[in-house]
Amino acid sequence: xxxxxxxxNLKSIDxxxxxxxxxxxxxxxxxxxxxxxxxxxGYTSLELLLFSFSSCVCSTMAIILRNQMQRNISSLHAKxxxxxxEEHPKALSKIELELFIESSDTQETDVEKTLVALENKLxxxxxxxxxxxxxxxxxxxxx
Numbered sequence: 001x002x003x004x005x006x007x008x009n010l011k012s013i014d015x016x017x018x019x020x021x022x023x024x025x026x027x028x029x030x031x032x033x034x035x036x037x038x039x040x041x042g043y044t045s046l047e048l049l050l051f052s053f054s055s056c057v058c059s060t061m062a063i064i065l066r067n068q069m070q071r072n073i074s075s076l077h078a079k080x081x082x083x084x085x086e087e088h089p090k091a092l093s094k095i096e097l098e099l100f101i102e103s104s105d106t107q108e109t110d111v112e113k114t115l116v117a118l119e120n121k122l123x124x125x126x127x128x129x130x131x132x133x134x135x136x137x138x139x140x141x142x143x
Contacts, residue, residue, distance in 0.1 A: 016032075018031070018041060046090075049092070053123075072104050073103050094134040096136050098137075
Protein backbone atom coordinates (compact mmCIF):
# COMPACT_ATOMS: atom_id res chain seq x y z
CA UNK A 1 0.00 0.00 0.00
CA UNK A 2 1.22 3.47 -0.81
CA UNK A 3 1.38 6.06 1.94
CA UNK A 4 -0.13 8.80 -0.23
CA UNK A 5 -3.55 7.25 -0.83
CA UNK A 6 -6.04 4.82 0.68
CA UNK A 7 -8.22 2.50 -1.34
CA UNK A 8 -11.42 0.72 -0.40
CA ASN A 9 -13.90 -1.46 -2.27
CA LEU A 10 -17.63 -1.00 -1.73
CA LYS A 11 -20.26 -3.33 -3.18
CA SER A 12 -24.04 -3.48 -2.77
CA ILE A 13 -25.24 -6.73 -1.23
CA ASP A 14 -29.03 -6.38 -1.23
CA UNK A 15 -31.82 -4.53 -3.03
CA UNK A 16 -31.89 -1.76 -0.40
CA UNK A 17 -28.81 0.14 0.83
CA UNK A 18 -26.67 -2.58 2.41
CA UNK A 19 -23.04 -2.57 1.28
CA UNK A 20 -19.93 -4.63 1.88
CA UNK A 21 -16.71 -2.66 2.29
CA UNK A 22 -13.16 -3.96 2.34
CA UNK A 23 -9.68 -2.49 2.36
CA UNK A 24 -6.41 -4.35 1.91
CA UNK A 25 -6.88 -7.90 3.23
CA UNK A 26 -8.91 -6.90 6.29
CA UNK A 27 -12.31 -8.41 7.13
CA UNK A 28 -15.42 -6.98 5.51
CA UNK A 29 -17.44 -4.21 7.14
CA UNK A 30 -21.18 -4.14 6.48
CA UNK A 31 -22.76 -0.71 6.03
CA UNK A 32 -26.52 -0.26 6.08
CA UNK A 33 -29.20 2.20 7.16
CA UNK A 34 -32.27 2.09 9.37
CA UNK A 35 -35.56 0.70 8.03
CA UNK A 36 -37.41 1.35 5.81
CA UNK A 37 -34.48 2.40 3.58
CA UNK A 38 -32.17 -0.29 4.89
CA UNK A 39 -32.46 -3.38 7.04
CA UNK A 40 -30.44 -2.09 9.99
CA UNK A 41 -28.02 -5.03 9.64
CA GLY A 42 -24.85 -2.97 9.42
CA TYR A 43 -23.20 0.20 10.64
CA THR A 44 -24.43 3.53 9.34
CA SER A 45 -21.96 5.88 7.72
CA LEU A 46 -22.14 8.26 10.70
CA GLU A 47 -21.46 5.39 13.12
CA LEU A 48 -18.38 4.55 11.08
CA LEU A 49 -17.31 8.20 11.30
CA LEU A 50 -17.61 8.01 15.10
CA PHE A 51 -15.52 4.81 15.05
CA SER A 52 -12.92 6.53 12.87
CA PHE A 53 -12.75 9.63 15.03
CA SER A 54 -12.59 7.70 18.31
CA SER A 55 -9.97 5.25 17.09
CA CYS A 56 -7.87 8.06 15.59
CA VAL A 57 -7.88 9.92 18.92
CA CYS A 58 -7.19 6.80 21.00
CA SER A 59 -4.47 5.31 18.81
CA THR A 60 -2.58 8.60 18.56
CA MET A 61 -3.04 9.24 22.27
CA ALA A 62 -1.65 5.79 23.06
CA ILE A 63 1.40 6.45 20.88
CA ILE A 64 2.11 9.82 22.51
CA LEU A 65 1.53 8.72 26.10
CA ARG A 66 3.42 5.43 25.75
CA ASN A 67 6.27 6.38 23.44
CA GLN A 68 6.89 10.09 23.92
CA MET A 69 5.82 10.60 27.54
CA GLN A 70 6.90 7.09 28.64
CA ARG A 71 3.64 6.45 30.52
CA ASN A 72 2.33 2.99 31.38
CA ILE A 73 -1.03 2.67 29.63
CA SER A 74 -2.84 -0.59 30.35
CA SER A 75 -5.83 0.24 28.20
CA LEU A 76 -7.80 2.99 26.52
CA HIS A 77 -11.57 2.94 26.20
CA ALA A 78 -13.73 5.51 24.46
CA LYS A 79 -17.43 6.26 24.24
CA UNK A 80 -18.63 8.67 21.60
CA UNK A 81 -22.05 10.19 21.11
CA UNK A 82 -22.82 12.00 17.87
CA UNK A 83 -25.72 14.44 17.62
CA UNK A 84 -27.43 14.49 14.22
CA UNK A 85 -28.83 17.70 12.77
CA GLU A 86 -32.58 17.81 12.19
CA GLU A 87 -32.27 19.35 8.73
CA HIS A 88 -30.68 17.82 5.65
CA PRO A 89 -27.98 16.90 5.17
CA LYS A 90 -28.33 14.88 8.37
CA ALA A 91 -24.73 15.55 9.40
CA LEU A 92 -23.31 15.52 12.90
CA SER A 93 -23.51 18.83 14.74
CA LYS A 94 -21.67 17.70 17.88
CA ILE A 95 -19.59 14.80 19.15
CA GLU A 96 -19.15 14.07 22.83
CA LEU A 97 -16.05 11.91 23.30
CA GLU A 98 -15.38 10.35 26.68
CA LEU A 99 -12.01 8.69 27.23
CA PHE A 100 -11.09 6.20 29.94
CA ILE A 101 -7.35 5.78 30.39
CA GLU A 102 -6.11 2.95 32.57
CA SER A 103 -2.68 3.98 33.84
CA SER A 104 -0.68 4.02 37.03
CA ASP A 105 1.44 7.05 36.15
CA THR A 106 -0.46 9.30 33.71
CA GLN A 107 -1.37 12.76 34.98
CA GLU A 108 -4.30 14.95 33.90
CA THR A 109 -1.88 17.45 32.37
CA ASP A 110 -0.42 14.67 30.17
CA VAL A 111 -3.86 13.94 28.71
CA GLU A 112 -4.77 17.62 28.36
CA LYS A 113 -1.54 18.38 26.44
CA THR A 114 -2.11 15.33 24.24
CA LEU A 115 -5.69 16.34 23.43
CA VAL A 116 -4.53 19.82 22.37
CA ALA A 117 -1.91 18.28 20.06
CA LEU A 118 -4.46 15.83 18.66
CA GLU A 119 -6.96 18.57 17.88
CA ASN A 120 -4.47 20.99 16.40
CA LYS A 121 -2.05 18.84 14.44
CA LEU A 122 -1.99 15.08 14.96
CA UNK A 123 -5.41 13.51 14.37
CA UNK A 124 -6.35 13.57 10.67
CA UNK A 125 -10.00 12.72 11.33
CA UNK A 126 -10.28 15.59 13.82
CA UNK A 127 -8.70 17.90 11.24
CA UNK A 128 -11.38 16.89 8.72
CA UNK A 129 -14.32 17.61 11.01
CA UNK A 130 -12.89 20.67 12.79
CA UNK A 131 -14.94 23.76 12.01
CA UNK A 132 -17.93 21.62 11.00
CA UNK A 133 -18.61 19.56 14.12
CA UNK A 134 -18.37 20.76 17.73
CA UNK A 135 -16.22 18.30 19.69
CA UNK A 136 -16.45 18.05 23.46
CA UNK A 137 -14.01 15.77 25.27
CA UNK A 138 -13.75 14.55 28.81
CA UNK A 139 -11.57 11.89 30.31
CA UNK A 140 -10.99 9.75 33.37
CA UNK A 141 -7.71 8.27 34.46
CA UNK A 142 -8.17 4.95 36.19
CA UNK A 143 -5.17 4.10 38.37
